[in-house]
Amino acid sequence: MATMSQTWSIFIAVLTVQLCVGKKSCAIWSSAGPVVKLGSSFEVFCTFNCSCKGSMYSEHPPTRQSHKVWNSTTISHNVVNITKNRTFSCHCSCASALDPCGQDISAGHTPDRPKNISCIYKERKVVFCTWNRGRDTYLRNTSVLWVRTVSGNHTNGPVLYKVSSKGTALPSASFNVSTSVQLISVWVEVQNPLGSEISITTNYTLNDIAMPSTPVLGPPECSSRECIIKVAQSVMTQHLEIQHRAEAETWTSYPDTVVRNSLVQVQSLKSYTMYNFRARSKFSSGLWSQWSTNVSSWTQEEAPAKELDVWYAKSDSDFKQRVYWKEPDISIAGGKITQYRVKVDSQNSESVCTNVSADARNYLVPFCANCEVTVWACNSKGLSPPARITSHHTKVRHPQDVLTVTVDNHTISWSKPETTLLSAYVVEWYPKGHKLEELRWVRLGSNDKHTVMTGIKPYECYEGAVYVFYNNISVSRTRFTGVTTLESAPEAGPSVQEKVEGNTVKVTWTDVPRGQRGGCITKYTIYLVSNGKNLQTYSISASDRSHIISDLSPAAYSLWMTASTAKGEGRAGQEVKFFIQQETQLSLLLGCVVVLLIVLFLLCLYQISAVKQRLLLFSQCLMLDVVPDPANSKWAKECTQEKGKMNLQLQPSNSTVTEEEEEPILVDVEELPKQSSDTCTPTDVSSPLPPQTSLSLLTEPATVLYPLTTYIKSFSHDSDSSDNTQTSLDTNITVDYISSHGPGNIDEEDQEDEYEEEFVRMMDFFPSHNIFKEPLEFGRKLTLDAVKIDCIDFFQNS
Incomplete structure (x- = not known):
């Protein structure tokens, strides 16, 4: 009740002031005053100069607020849990010429x-003092520093000093x-x-x-x-601390750095490294100074101090071998690597040294069983120590050397062999089928028993080995x-x-x-369907790339495949179709077709016609290697002495023939009907060639013995001087063999000379003309020279 009376008293006083001034249309005030605590609740009142329908607004832009009507001139608004500064205003329709009233809360x-002075x-x-003022009050604060000093037995103060907080987060x-002051007290x-x-x-001693x-x-x-x-x-100080750090490293301190002639020497740095330096100082007692501004510089280069980490890999599919190396750490490189040098030593050839780009991390070397590869890193100051790798290590396999390797996610663990000779481990890993392209490895000490594979990509299958x-x-x-x-099921099939x-x-x-496998393939499945039904499946190992299906019945088949991982079977690949036929019918049909085509x-x-003519000539050459001269043969001389038989005596044509002749071989000869003569004397060379001439053992007509033809230049041997004698007979066409000499005009010596000349002509195996380029001439008269057949031209031009 007392509170209401006090509120109305304030209201009347404000209203009186407003009426006296006469410039505002109303009076406004807060029950808690213009400054309130955050989160508090209170009321805002507004009293108008006349009776009207009033309203209250707040926020920006102005928003009409709900209000409570006390009477015809007074309204109020209840503010609950205020969270920020607010402005309220009141409006009345009867006093439009006057300004509305307002209040900032x-x-x-x-x-x-x-605290923390x-x-x-x-x-x-x-003396410079700072402190922590605590949370922000969101109001205008006034701070002062009180100081009391003590000099000997005399105390001064307290003295008030103004506080400034400009340019810093802390007031000071x-x-x-x-x-003379020894002690100060501040608050x-x-x-x-x-x-x-x-x-x-807080009390302080100045020292x-x-x-x-x-x-x-x-x-x-x-330097380096x-x-x-x-x-x-x-001023001179008793302590100086220097700190340095490389890029992205923590500061390293030297708290008692020796200063000589204003110079400080910082040692044990890394070569070719950017370093930042800073310093601070302190008296024998008291506080350290602020840190100085950072200064920086590069250390110089030096030759690499350590050999490279080198490894090698062989391809499983071809004779390729690569040597790999890791980029050296900047502390090992000693400077900027300009190139790498690779040397290949082989027992079977000279050493080969090659310079490789600084961006390279591997080198393809010739595959050889006894090669040793050495790799150096090069910078402007020199070479690193040599790093050697060889592929001809002695392979050991003792029971105590067999490792038990376990794989947990991508952590590789193994049991340590029971031997004291163990020096190191090398663990390599790579995506399956991409050993040469994406090989990774780590070299470990003899006491290590596990390692974590890095660079593992999801949905990829990896394999490797522990050496x-x-x-x-x-x-x-x-x-x-x-x-x-x-891992996931494969997104596609093989x-x-x-x-x-x-x-x-x-x-x-x-x-x-590779991008659709979903992980490690565990198996393949072949699906086979015959004539749209009878589905058959074949489970195949993941390492196989072929499979044979036998004993298939004749039918139309469809075939497709899927791949599976530990997460399940993937999608089917493309479908192929084929047909199995009856093997016997197919073979018979193919045989008939081939014979018919031939x-x-x-x-x-x-x-x-040209082919036919050449075939006839070729057949004659095959049949007649040596054409006998019947006019000069013993058979022609003796055929009349013994009727019905012919004595054939073979005499060697070479010079080693013996004087003794073997016993004549008797050959039965069929007797033919007589013609017009009983002798075997050939027709005179001057007489024309009759249309049909017979050669017979008797005077009676005989069957035709030789074909009617023109014999082209050939090789001829007498039956007495030739080892091989062939006779070509034809019962349809006859021809007279004409001799250039009478049977009684050729003695034995002249006959042998003629045979020797014929033998010399026979050795001239390569004729100068082509029988197929010269026309064939057929005459009606024959001589012994014309009868001789020469087949060499035929074979030469064919």
């Missing part, structure tokens, strides 16, 4: 007690003290419209808070392992496979090809594309 906190005594006899104040008072707070009193000025560092002068820095200070080295001479290897992460042979089909396939070809070829 500020919300904030009472001040926190200041820190004071320092600088060289110029100035500074004041001068005389050299802070802060206030705002909602209240005030005073900190606890304990004395701080020298910040040192100034000059530009460093560096140390830097010399010039330090400038306004155990024994004094770098012998090595054993244990393989592992099936390492993957985030690409299939089929080859049908009889009732057997050979199925070959390529692996699922017969038709020969018939068509035989219809060509």
Whole structure:
């Protein structure tokens, strides 16, 4: 009741002022005043100068607020849990010429007690103090620093000093003290419209808070392992601390750095490294100065201090071998690597040295069983120590050397062999089928028993091996496979090809594309359907790339494949179709077709006249190697002496023939009917060739013995001087063999000379003319020279 009376008294007073002034249309006020605590609740009242329908607004832009009507001239708005500064205004329709009234309400906190007062005594006899003012009050605060000093037995103060917070997050104040002051006491008072707070009193001895000025560092002068820095200070200090760090590293301190002639020497640095330096100083007692501004410089290069980490790999599919190396750490490289040098030593050839680009990380070397490869890193200062790798280590496999390798996610673990000769491990891993392209490895000590595979990609299948080295001479290897992460079923099937042979089909396939495998393939499945039904499946190992299906019945078949991982079977690949036929019918049909084609070809070829003529000449050459001269043969001389028989005596044609002749061989000759003569004397050369002439053993007509033809130049031998004698007979056409000499005009010596000349002509095996380029001439008269057949031209031109 008392509160309501006080409220109305304030209202009447405000209203009286407004009426006297006459410029506002209303009066507005808050029950909690213009400054309130954050989160508080209160009421805002508005009283108009006339009776009207009033309204209240807040926020920006102005928003009409709900209000309570007290009477015809007074309204109020209840504010609950205020969270920020707000402005309220009131409006009335009866006094449009007057301005509306308004009120700003500020919300904030009472001040926190200041704490953590820190004071320092600088060289110029100035004390500088800072403190923590606590949370933001969202109100205008007023702070002051109270200082009391003690000099000997005399105490001064307290003295108030203004506080400044411009340019810093912490409020601060500074004041001068005389050299006689030994002790100071400080505290802070802060206030705002909602209240005030005073900190606890802090006492300081000036020697304990004395701080020298910040040192100034000059530009460093560096070699490969140390830097010399010039330090400038306004007063001499007893302590100097230098710190340095490389890029992205933590600071390394030297708290008691020796200063000689204002120079500081910083050692144990890395070569070819950018270093930042800073420093601070301190008196024998008191506080450290602020850190100086950072200065930086590069250390110089030096030759690489350590050999490269080198490994090698052989391809499983071809004779390729690559040597790999890791980029050296900057602390090992000693500078900027300009190139790598690779040397291949072989027992069977000279050493080959090659310079490789600084961006390269591997080199393809010729595959050889006894090669040793050496790799160096090069910079502007020289070469690194040689790193050697060889592929002809002695392979050991003892029971105690066999590793038990386990794979957990992508962590490889193994049991340590029971031997004291163990020197190192090498663990390699790579995506399956991409060993040469994406090989990774790590070299470990003899006490390591596990490693984590890095660079593992999801939905990829990895394999590798663990190598155990024994004094770098012998090595054993244990393989592992099936390492993957985030596995899924394959997104595609294998690409299939089929080859049908009889009732057997050979199925070959390529692996699922790398990006669609979903992890490690565990098996393949072949699906075979005949005539749209009778589904058959074949489960195949993941390492196979072909499969033979035999004993298939004649039918139309469809075939497709799928791949599976540990997460399930993937999608089917493309479907292929093939047909199995009856093998016997197919073979018979193919045989008939081939024979028919050959017969038709020969018939068509035989219809060509030129071909037919050459075939006839070729057949005559095959039949007649040596044409006998019947006019000079013993058979012609003796055929009349013994009727019905002919004595044939073979005499060698070479010079080693013996004088004794073998006993004549009697050959039965069929008697033919008589013609017009009983003798075998040939017709006179001057007489014309009769249309039909007979040659007979008797005077009676005989069957035709020789064909009617013209014999082209040939080789002829007498039956007495030739080892081989052939006779060509034809019962349809006859011809008279005409001799250039009478049977009684050729003695034996002349006959042998003629045969020797014929033998010389026979040795001229390469004629100068072509029988197919010269026309064939047929005459009616024959001589012995014309009868002789020469088939050499035929073979030469064919």
